[in-house]
Structures are given as C-alpha cells and as structure tokens.
C-alpha cells in the first residue's frame with residue numbers, strides 16, 4: 001500500500017527522506033500500512049540487469065524487527081488520532097537499525113545461527129556517503145552464541161505475546 005513515501009523516483013534521485021515514516025495513507029488518513037504491508041519507495045541497492053536481461057531491484061528486508069518497530073509507530077499514531085491530534089510518531093527504514101538472527105541449527109550444544117546487524121536498514125548516502133551505512137555498527141557473525149540468542153528471543157517473545165505475568169517488562 002502506498003503510504004507517506006517519496007514514490008516514483010529513479011535510484012540516483014532517491015534520498016533517505018523518501019522512506020515512509022508514519023506509514024499513513026495519503027489518500028485515506030485513517031488507514032496505515034505497517035510491516036510488510038507498506039510499499040517501499042524503491043530499491044535499497046543500485047538496480048541492475050543481468051546478462052540474461054533479468055532485472056534485479058533489491059527491496060528493503062522488512063524483517064521481524066522492522067515490522068515490530070513500525071507496528072509500534074503506527075499504534076502510537078492511531079492513539080494520537082483517537083485523541084484528536086495529528087500523527088506525531090515516525091521512524092523510517094533509513095533511520096532504524098536491523099537485527100536478524102537466522103537459525104542454522106537449534107541445538108544448544110551444536111547449533112548455529114547467523115547474526116546480522118545493519119544500520120540503517122535502508123541506505124542514507126547523505127550521512128554515510130561511501131556505503132550508505134555506518135560500518136562501525138554493521139556486522140555478521142555465525143556461531144553457537146547466535147543459536148542461544150535465537151532460543152532466548154523465541155522464548156521471551158512467545159511469553160510476551162501470551163501476555164504472561166510481567167509481559168510488559170520484556171523489551172521489543
């Protein structure tokens with residue numbers, strides 16, 4: 001769904017500020033699109049065409065963490081509107097960090113997972129001219145510790161989602 005992004009630009013014209021930040025429809029103000037539902041304004045890396053003519057335009061990785069952050073922004077903006085105010089919460093994918101743990105085996109002894117950190121998720125070439133990202137923050141590690149973190153997050157997340165005692169103390 002189209003939201004508050006700067007759509008319709010070529011790759012070289014796109015700026016970090018073109019990424020949506022309130023996720024509100026410009027046509028129907030009472031409709032928001034969170035998580036994977038919003039239309040990205042463009043590719044996150046330079047589009048190219050393979051020698052066979054296949055067009056490759058990488059979309060933003062709208063993973064669980066991004067979906068969670070956006071869901072929170074949208075929820076707060078809906079509260080604003082119920083209270084008669086304009087949406088005052090925003091966070092675009094060119095401002096937010098991304099952390100993703102991809103399981104490669106869940107055993108607590110022999111398991112492994114790939115832990116990926118990226119900031120910002122969508123590139124900001126004005127702030128980070130070389131790669132669009134802060135390379136001091138970006139990292140990828142594969143190992144057993146990742147499997148432990150994945151297990152802990154999984155257990156904590158399900159506990160929180162069930163609304164068990166103290167759920168609100170568990171951070172997003």
Ligand SMILES: Cc1cc2nc3c(=O)[nH]c(=O)nc-3n(C[C@H](O)[C@H](O)[C@H](O)COP(=O)(O)OP(=O)(O)OC[C@H]3O[C@@H](n4cnc5c(N)ncnc54)[C@H](O)[C@@H]3O)c2cc1C
Pocket residue numbers: 034035036037062063064065067099100101102103
């Ligand atoms: C196999 C796989 C592995 C992944 N692994 C990771 C990972 O390790 N880490 C990570 O960060 N992210 C991971 N992701 C991505 C992550 O799961 C998604 O980015 C995230 O779930 C998106 O959340 P969402 O709320 O936007 O959409 P969803 O979680 O897809 O929620 C949309 C909901 O809307 C419901 N729905 C659809 N149509 C209607 C309708 N008409 N009426 C009512 N309800 C409707 C659907 O049933 C669904 O429950 C993975 C995704 C996949 C598929």
